[in-house]
Amino acid sequence: MLNLLDTVQDAISLFSSTGKNSLEVQNSEGEVVGFFMLSDLNDAIQQGKLNEPIEAIMKGRTRNEHAVPPMQAINEEEYSKLINSNVFLDIINSLYDGVYITDHNGITVQINRAYERITGIKAEEVVGYHMDELVESGLISRSVSIEVLKEKRQVTLMQTIKDKRRVIVSGTPIYGEEGKILYVISSVRDITELLHLKHEIDELQSLKKLRQSTGSMHENTYDEILHSVIISEETKELYKLAERVARTDVKVLLQGETGVGKTLVAKFIHEKSNRTDEAFLELNCGALPSNLIEAELFGYEAGAFTGASTKGKKGLLELADEGTLFLDEIGDLPIEVQVKLLKVVEENKFMPLGSTEVKTVDVRIIAASHKNLKQMVDKGQFREDLFYRLSVVPVTIPPLRQRKRELIPLIHYYMDRFNARYNIDKELTIEAIDALTEYRWPGNIRELINVIERLVVTSTTDQIDLEHLPDSIRLSSYPRDLDVNGIIPLKDATEKIERQLITKALKQYKTTRKAAEVLQVSQSTIVQKMKKWNISD
Numbered sequence: 001m002l003n004l005l006d007t008v009q010d011a012i013s014l015f016s017s018t019g020k021n022s023l024e025v026q027n028s029e030g031e032v033v034g035f036f037m038l039s040d041l042n043d044a045i046q047q048g049k050l051n052e053p054i055e056a057i058m059k060g061r062t063r064n065e066h067a068v069p070p071m072q073a074i075n076e077e078e079y080s081k082l083i084n085s086n087v088f089l090d091i092i093n094s095l096y097d098g099v100y101i102t103d104h105n106g107i108t109v110q111i112n113r114a115y116e117r118i119t120g121i122k123a124e125e126v127v128g129y130h131m132d133e134l135v136e137s138g139l140i141s142r143s144v145s146i147e148v149l150k151e152k153r154q155v156t157l158m159q160t161i162k163d164k165r166r167v168i169v170s171g172t173p174i175y176g177e178e179g180k181i182l183y184v185i186s187s188v189r190d191i192t193e194l195l196h197l198k199h200e201i202d203e204l205q206s207l208k209k210l211r212q213s214t215g216s217m218h219e220n221t222y223d224e225i226l227h228s229v230i231i232s233e234e235t236k237e238l239y240k241l242a243e244r245v246a247r248t249d250v251k252v253l254l255q256g257e258t259g260v261g262k263t264l265v266a267k268f269i270h271e272k273s274n275r276t277d278e279a280f281l282e283l284n285c286g287a288l289p290s291n292l293i294e295a296e297l298f299g300y301e302a303g304a305f306t307g308a309s310t311k312g313k314k315g316l317l318e319l320a321d322e323g324t325l326f327l328d329e330i331g332d333l334p335i336e337v338q339v340k341l342l343k344v345v346e347e348n349k350f351m352p353l354g355s356t357e358v359k360t361v362d363v364r365i366i367a368a369s370h371k372n373l374k375q376m377v378d379k380g381q382f383r384e385d386l387f388y389r390l391s392v393v394p395v396t397i398p399p400l401r402q403r404k405r406e407l408i409p410l411i412h413y414y415m416d417r418f419n420a421r422y423n424i425d426k427e428l429t430i431e432a433i434d435a436l437t438e439y440r441w442p443g444n445i446r447e448l449i450n451v452i453e454r455l456v457v458t459s460t461t462d463q464i465d466l467e468h469l470p471d472s473i474r475l476s477s478y479p480r481d482l483d484v485n486g487i488i489p490l491k492d493a494t495e496k497i498e499r500q501l502i503t504k505a506l507k508q509y510k511t512t513r514k515a516a517e518v519l520q521v522s523q524s525t526i527v528q529k530m531k532k533w534n535i536s537d
Contacts, residue, residue, distance in 0.1 A: 002023050002024065002025045002026070002036055002054050003025070003026055003027075003028075003054070004025060004026070004027055004028070004033065004053065004054055004055040004058075005028075005053050005054070005055065006053065006054050007051055007052060007053055007054070008041065008044045008049055008051070008052055008054070008057065010054075011023065011036055011041055011054065022035045022036065022037050022038065023035065023036045025054055025058065034058055036054055036057070036058065037156065038156040038157060038158060038168055038170075039154070039155075039156035039170065040057055040058070041156075041168065042156050042168055042170050042187075042189070043057075044057055075176075075177065076176050076177075076182050079174070079176075079182055079183070083101060083109060083110055083183065084109075084110075089110070089112075092110070092112040093112050093113045093114075095112060095114055096114055097114055097187045097188060097189055098111070098112065098114045098115030098116075098117075098118045098119065098167070098187065098188030098189070098190075099111065099112040099114065099115060099185065099186070099187060099188070100115055100126075100145075100169070100185075100186040100188060101183055101184070101185050101186070102131060102145040102183065102184045102186075103182070103183055104149070104180065104181050104182055104183065105130070106130050106131045106132065106143070106145055106146055106149060106184075107128065107129065107130050107131075108126045108127050108128065108129055108130075108131070108134075109127065109183070110127070111123050111126060111127065114188075115188055118167060118188055118189075118190045119161045119165065119167065119188070120161065120162075120165075121139060121161065121162070125139065126139070131143035131145050131146050132146065138162055139161070139162050140159055140160070140161060140162070141159055141160035141161075142157065142159060144156070144157055144159065144169040144170070144171035144184075144186050145171055145184040145186060147171065148171040148172070148173050148181075148184045149173075149181060149184065152173060152181065153173070154170065154171065154172045154173070155170070155171050156168065156169070156170040156171075157169060158191070159188075165190070165191075166191040167188050167189060167190055167191060168188070168189045168191060169186050169187070169188050169189075170186060170187050171184050171185070171186040172184070172185050172186070172187075234398060234402075234403065235398075235403060235406065238265070238395065238397065239265070239268060241393075241395060242265055242268055242269050242272070242395065243268075243269075243272050245269065245393050245395075246268075246269040246270075246271075246272035246273040247272070247273065247274075249273075249364050250392050250393055251345070251365060251366075251367070251389060251390050251391065251392045251393070252269060252366050252367075252392070252393045252394075252395060253330075253367050253368070253369070253373070253390050253391035253392075253393070253394045253395070254266060254366065254367070254368035254369075254395050254397060255368070255369060255370075255373075255394060255395065255396045255397070256368075256370065256396060256397035256398070256399065257370050257399045257444055258370045258443070258444065258446070259400075259443045259444035259445055259446030259447060260397045260398070260399055260400065260444045260445060261397060261444070261445050262328065262368040262397060263282065263326065263328065263368075265395065265397060266280075266282075266324075266326040266328075266366045266368065267280060267326075269324070269366060270323075270324040270326075270364075270366075273324070273364065275322065275323050275324055275364060278320075278322045278323030278324070279319060279320050279322075279323035279324070280320075280323060280324045280326065281316050281319060281320045281323065281324070281325050281326070282325075282326040282328060283296060283297065283316055283325070283326070283327055283328065284328045284329055285327055285328065285329045285330055285331075285332045285333040286328075286329040286331075286332035287329075290334035290336065290337060293333065293334065293337055294334075294336075294337050294340070294353060295313070295315070295353055296315060296316055297315050297316055297317055297337070297340075297341070298315040298317060298340065298350050298351070298352050298353060299312070299313050299314045299315030299317075299318055299352040299353070300312055300313055300315075300352050300353035300354050300355075301352055301353065301354035301355045302354075303354065304352075304353040304354025304355075312352075312354075314352075315350075315352060317344060317350060317361050317363055318352075318359060318361060320361075320363045321361045321362060321363055322362050322363070323363065323364070324363070324364045324365075324366060325363050325364070325365050325366070326366045326367075326368070327365060327366070327367045327368070328368045328369075329368070329369055329370070329371075330367040330368065330369050330373070330390065331369040331370075331371035331373055331376055331381075331382060335381075335382075335383065338382070338383045338386050339383070341386065342383065342385060342386045342389065344361070344363075344365070345365060345386065345389045345390065346389065348360055348361055348362060348363070349361075365390070367390045367391075373387050373391070374387070399441070399444055400441040400444045400445055400448065401440045401441055404437065407436065407437045407448075408433065408437060410445070410448060411428070411433065411436055411437075411448070411452065414448065414449055414452040414453070415427070415428065415452060415456065418452060418453050418456040418457070419456060422456060422457060424456065425462065426455070426456050426459060426462055426463075426464055427462065427463060427464065428455075428463075428464045429463055429464065429465045429466070431465065431466045432464050432465055432466050432468070432469060435466055435469055435473055435474060436451075436469070436473065439472075439473045451469075451470065451473070454470075455468060455469070471518055475504070475508075475518075498529065499529075501519060502515065502519065502526060502529060502530070505518050505519055506526075506530075512526045512527055512530070
């Protein structure tokens with residue numbers, strides 16, 4: 001599904017993943033307003049309009065785009081001589097796109113070298129053969145030439161080659177003197193090469209934005225790291241807000257899912273504040289039991305509790321004096337500790353455990369949580385007064401799935417980082433990058449870092465391909481096949497999904513044992529369902 005504001009680049013990925021010849025286009029209200037065709041994509045590529053919005057391409061269509069082209073007075077004998085001449089062969093062999101020519105009967109008469117390069121199919125495999133024979137043999141999935149001969153107009157469609165590669169084929173009829181089709185000349189483009197082009201453009205745009213952002217940066221390493229992964233406008237606005245509040249000691253509450261980078265934003269605020277030369281300390285409030293959290297925060301005197309150090313210990317509040325204390329997962333802070341923290345927030349004063357001495361500190365507190373603290377306040381699970389004290393400026397960090405433009409720069413950033421750390425030189429194939437960018441990343445940046453490091457360390461080849469990716473990512477890149485028109489019983493819908501997943505797993509892993517392992521069911525379950533559906537492995 002495309003949006004009117006999506007670009008031609010976005011359409012390339014969708015055509016590749018779905019294999020469809022047309023995509024529905026929605027407006028901002030979610031209403032379907034038309035279709036974006038493969039022929040539209042082909043025309044846009046030829047005209048260099050990869051960054052044009054879909055809306056502009058659809059408006060620019062000519063009204064007679066499907067009309068039969070004007071007939072030209074071409075002599076069939078002369079045209080045949082031209083097609084079979086060495087000069088013509090030299091001309092089509094100089095083209096980068098594939099060329100495929102059939103006669104009026106649908107028999108292949110000529111292909112160029114680019115077609116052989118793109119498809120892996122040699123001239124001797126197709127020349128002299130009827131297109132129906134080639135489809136039946138499995139060499140190609142469908143024939144554009146046959147469609148052109150039937151419909152007597154230009155046709156563009158997606159074709160799957162024997163090695164499962166997908167190509168865009170656009171066939172054009174050549175008419176003779178009496179309006180009869182003499183030949184069909186088809187241009188062929190590799191969808192994988194288009195994906196390469198798409199990602200190269202994405203990277204160039206990211207580099208352009210990176211240069212623009214680094215032009216006004218402070219010259220320190222921390223800024224370079226931050227700005228090398230901050231690409232989208234939404235994230236830039238977030239960091240601009242963070243930089244503004246950093247100049248004051250106003251309390252900031254960072255909100256967002258686990259792994260979105262709340263610690264990074266907290267460190268950024270510290271680096272941009274007048275406390276940058278002092279300590280930045282961090283405490284995860286959900287990582288320790290309540291009695292230990294209190295001791296870590298406020299410190300304790302010698303013998304304050306069983307197991308306490310005989311020398312006592314300074315708490316993080318005292319250690320962070322004149323600096324910044326980042327309290328992550330503040331929603332997990334016990335109620336009794338919240339009371340003591342409120343006094344620090346309001347008066348900058350506290351008493352260590354087992355002490356009667358009141359200590360005064362000058363510390364900036366930044367809090368963060370993946371929980372909805374307002375709902376916790378309503379349920380009595382978090383103090384209302386502390387909530388409002390900590391959230392003078394609430395900052396919400398969006399999940400990675402809503403920051404798609406940052407994915408490719410982030411992937412390359414961490415690939416470079418782990419290649420350097422382990423002194424190796426691995427790279428991702430375009431198919432692997434495409435699968436990584438389509439994945440929803442429920443664990444956000446933390447999950448991304450984990451996956452990239454694992455791929456760099458465990459892959460046995462220099463090129464990390466689709467097959468090396470974790471099952472959760474690789475399987476999520478498949479298009480969803482279930483297409484339900486109207487209401488059907490849930491039992492039937494469940495069976496459809498089961499059949500699709502089992503079929504895909506068998507194609508991917510070849511054996512029922514491995515398919516059962518991936519789908520987390522018993523091997524006998526797979527075998528029984530295969531018998532029921534008459535599926536063979």
